[in-house]
Amino acid sequence: MLAALSTAPAPPATVRRRLTQRTENGSILVMTTLAIHDVSGGVLAVTLADLIALLGPRTRMSSWIAAPVRAPSAPYDWFDVIGDSAGDLEALAQSGAPIAGEQLLALARSTRQIIWGGFAAYEGQAASPWLTIRFIDSSWCGIETDDAKALAGIRAHYSDVQTL
Secondary structure, X not given: OOOOEOOOOOOOOOOOOEEEEEOOXXXXXXXXXXXXXXXXXXXXXXXXXXXXXXXXXXXXXXXXXXXXXXXXXXXXXXOEEEEOOHHHHHHHHHHOOOEEHHHHHHHHOOEEEEEEEEEEEEOOOOOOOOEEEEEEOOOEEEEEEOOHHHHXXXXXXXXXXXXX
């Protein structure tokens, strides 16, 4: 089960953070973190449904775990969603149960906004996620992955993207 996803306010664009993960065969993957700040009509212009669709079949074939994120100024975790599937997503985050990518996409399409929440995508029996998405206070979205094609797609699609 994935513990609450920890977060902090976005550091300046000049700060670069790279995380590493060791695969089952011992190789090391470098994880890059992006922060998306695109806004439209005063609202974060990033949705989970858009990200799953944008990042292609790998996201839909993955198994996902939803989890709360740690608010930097609070001693507790947050998971807050607005929309028809809010209750289902909140129950999923509380249970820590995995959900298929296609099912998560269906729930994501029924949300208007994710204010706080984290989502981690796993392939097969992998112990570590290949992709983590965090929505932070409805003001930015963090993406962490080792997938160069996914990173390029995000940078091409969104206009206000910083590498952390």
